[in-house]
Structure formats: C-alpha cells, structure tokens
Amino acid sequence: MFRFFLSRRFRFPRLRRSFLPLALIAVLAVVSACGKPQAALVNDKINVVTSFYPLYDFASKIGGAHVNAINVVPAGVEPHDWSPKSRDIQNIKNSQVFVYLGAGFEGWVNDTLESLKSDSKSLVVEAGKGVALIEGTGVAHEHETEHKDEAGHEEEEHNEHAVDPHLWLSPVNAKKIAENIKNALVQADTAHQADYEANFTKLAADLDALHLEFQTKLSTVPKKEIVVTHQSFGYLAKEYGLTQKPIMGLAPDAEPTSKDLQGILQFIKDNDVKYIFFEELVSDKLAKTLAQDAGVQTAVLNPLEGLTEDQIKAGDDYVKVMKNNLNSLVKALQ
Template sequence: MMLLAAGSALLAGCGGGKDQTHAEGKVSVVTTFYPLYFLAERIGGDDAQAVNLIPTGVEPHDWSPKSRDLQTVSEAELFIYNGAGLEGWVDDFLQGIGNGPKTVEASQGIELISGNPEADEEGEVGADDRGVDPHTWVSPKSMMKMASNVHDAFVAEDPAHQADYDANYSELQSKLQELDRQFADGLANVSRRDIVVSHQAFGYLCRDYGLKQVPIMGLSPDAEPRAQDLLNIAKFVKENGVKTIFFEELTSDQLAKTLASEANVGTDVLNPLEGLTPAEVKAGDDYFSIMQRNLQNLQKALQ
C-alpha cells in the first residue's frame, strides 16, 4: 500500500480537522473512513466526539496507519471499522494497541458478496479480483444494518445516554429507509440494467436494486485491468447500448474516459463514497446528498 506522509494533525473524514482532546462526558470514537464517521456523528450526536483516521480527499485503499494513529485509537473508547477486508491493516494495528478501545465491525451481519464479479464467472468481462467485496455502505440497505451496529455499540458503551442514541438512530434510519425507497422506485423501471464503472465498488447497490456492474478495475481502484478486459468491456458497451461509463472522483478517470472515447459514449460520476473531496466538504455534502446524485446519474444513464 502507498504510505502517505503523516501531517501535523489528523483530519476528520468529513473535511476539517477535529480536536482530538477527549471532551469530558463524551464518548470518544475513532472511525476508519468517511461513511463510518458519518454514522458516528449522526448517532453519537452531542454525546460523542468522533475522529476519522483517513484525511479528506484520500482514497482508503491507498492509506495505511502511522504510529501516531496507534495513540489516537488507544485513547478512544470505541473504534469503528468497516471490516469485510476493507482495512487490511486492522488486525495487526489492533494487536499493536493492546488494551485499547472496544472495537465495532460495522459490516457485521451483512450478507457479503464474493469479490468475483458475476460477469467474470461467465467468462465475459471484469477485473480478475478475488476475495470479498468490502463496499457494503454503497447500498442504503446495507447502510441501515451498519447504522444499527453503530447504534448498539454506543448504547453498550454509554447506556446513560441511550435515549439520545435511540432518538438519533431513529431519525437516521427513517432517512435511510426513505433513501432505500427512492432507489427502489427510481430504478424499478429503467430500460437498461448494466452499469460500466471504473472501480468494482457497486456490488451491494447492484444486488439490492437489480443492476449489474461491469468494472474496469477490481475491488481496489488501483487493480489494473488486463488488455483483454478492456477489449471485452468496449465490446460489451457497444453491443448492449451502454450510454455512460462511470468514474469516481478520488481516483484517476483516465481509463474510464479513454474507454468512453473509444466506444463513443459519455462519462459521468458514480461516487462510491469512500471519502469526501475538499470541494464536497466545502459544499456541505454528506452521505445523503451524494447518494441522491448517484441515483440521478444512474437514472439518466439507464433511461
């Protein structure tokens, strides 16, 4: 993994540095990347202080912890990570902490997807990736389960404020249920079901809303495709009337745009929400606003 130089302070994943001094009377929480930080902030509310390890604009597949991160996590009461293989460093990291915080695997209880895209099994297209797909949060249905896991962790750690956590969780779940309904209704009658994406990050979204992803790259966005993969995808695009090739903002869009140019189709953003860009932070974006844009872009591409 690419090591990034340690900055003078850790930045919160939502953009903006967070004071890491433990506030009196608040549960100290450390999360590994933006979607978990979002859940911790929304559910913890005024009773928690959340810090995110991965800085704004950094792709989590490219990040690994530094020695100062060990100290940050060791001083927390809760450490929330995604699991499902996203944080390949987490087991060794937690061993280095010793008697540290209670750990929460946010993806616990979600039916995980194999890392092999369905198309790969058919010998057609797709990157040669193995293992488990860790991108659970990209589906509102999975995000609801993750929210439940984070809520339960707060209640177990700080039962004195359960009423607050329950209220915050109820409000968040209502919004996630509405987002789920919007995706289900909004994608129910689209004329196409295939999406060509730069990064194999949308398996849970596709499973839950009846789509099929054709990825240029694998589970990690730096998993380079084979030349034959690119030829197969270009052929797939032409033969199946695909109008849009999706790229994401935290990684290079070069392959997606090259492929789109060769196939004479357009490009658009489909955001896997692995982190926010500085521009998104400045605009006040969050999980909901970005997922709404994802839905709009999917509907436009699949109409």
C-alpha cells in the same frame, strides 16, 4: 484504438504517503486554510474513532452532542491505499469506541488491533457484522499474498473471488451498519441511550426513504447495465437489479489487461451503454480514454469511500451523495 492499452499493462495511479517534509507542508497548508488543527480526543464527550467516511457520518449523526467523532482517513484520500500513522494509532488506543467496517476493507486493522490488544480499553466495533457478504470477481489486489515455489522463487497468489467489502453502498446494509454503531454507543455510554436510540431512529428513517427512492426510480429505467471504474457497486447492483461491469477489480489500482478492455468495449456495444462512471478520489484518465474509444460519455458515481474538502464544505453526507448517485444512474440508464 487501444494503442495506449495494448502496448503495456496500464498501472492505475495510486495515492502514496509523502516524505515527512511534504507531509509537514500539507499539514501547515490545511491548518492555514481551515484555521484549525486536525481533530483530537476530548475529555467531555465519548470519543469515537472511525476507519473511513460512512462510519464517521453515521457515528456523528447517531452520537449527536454526546460524541466527538474522528475519521482517521483525511478528506480527499482514497482509503484503499491509506494506513494509520502514530497519531491515528494513539487516537484509536485512547478512544472509548473504535469503529471499522470489516469484510477485509481495512487491510491495516488486524495488525493494529493486535498491537493494541493489551494496551487499549477502546470498545472495538465491526460495523459490517451481520451483513450478508457477496463475492467479487477478478483479481483483488488488496488480498494478494506471496509464497515461494519449489525453486524458492517468490510468486504472487491472487484471490480470484475475494469478498466484496463495499457493503455500505446498499442503503439496506447501511441501516444495519448504523444499527451496529448505535448499539456500540449505547454499550459505551448507557446514560445517553435514549438520545442514541432517537438519533438512530431518525437516521434509519432517512435510509429507509433512500432505499424506497432507489427502488422506485431504478425499477422503471429501461437499461440495467453500468460500467464503473472499480468493482465497488456490487451490493447496490444486487439490491436494485443492476449489472455492473468494472474496469478494475475490487481495489481501484487493479490492472485491466488488453483482453479485459476489449471485453468492456464489447459490453458497452452490446448493451448500448452511454456512460462510463468514474469516482473523484482516483484518476479518471483510464475511464475517459476508454469512453473516448467507445464513443460514450463519462459521469461520476461516488463509492463514498471518502469525501473531498469541497464536498465537506458543501455539507454533503451519505444520504446526499447517494441521492446524487441515484440521479446519475437514472440519467445513464435511459
């Protein structure tokens, strides 16, 4: 047991940007398979550019027929590792509304907005504004900085209690995020305020129903402890009285030490945990290896940082994926 982990620190696979020829091949493959090019700005609607999937889903539903929503992160790509290309920056610059989450989730946003400050008329919306933030625990690699010690050597400085940016995984927070998006659309396009208000009311009712379903079903499960791949379910756990034990930190590539892994195995044993949860957009290798060592099963718990092409084709959205998450939690916590 643990020979693989104890021999060296495990580096979690990351999605990286490809060289240009590979990128061109990928684009051609997408166009060929789907029969249409990537989304572009249009002249007859309000163009709303969003920084990742949940914001895109909410903007699309609230905007309805009046909005052309563009999600800059492609399907199947984990957004922690993504950064905008020139076309994405041009779309942001020329859109009527640009929506990002905030709370440090999009590491590229501040520099991008600073570069466009004097050259863009887009209404910029921090969708997570007004949501009470919680701290994460452990090393959060996306918040690393470098400094020099007295001898002039570069050192990494880790924030051990970085803010957890995964606000949207609480349906209560999701409703506030959606409200912020609705207010921005009303500001950008007052002529269609009534439609935006009506669409938001419908979405808010769906999110309220989702919250009630989570409350009802999770209040009756005998167990409350979950083991997850990376530390993204803090808001969900806080909302419904669960305890999450993450293998990774706030970023899905944060590396667990052998001591961390031993602690997770002990947590699994102490709490009679039967499942380790992994997510679709990052490798499941570590979760499955750890599950094998612990003698437990694995299952998907989706942090909704993005959807796969198959999920999009199946018509999945925030509410549907969250209901799937609830079903997985109920099954695991028996």
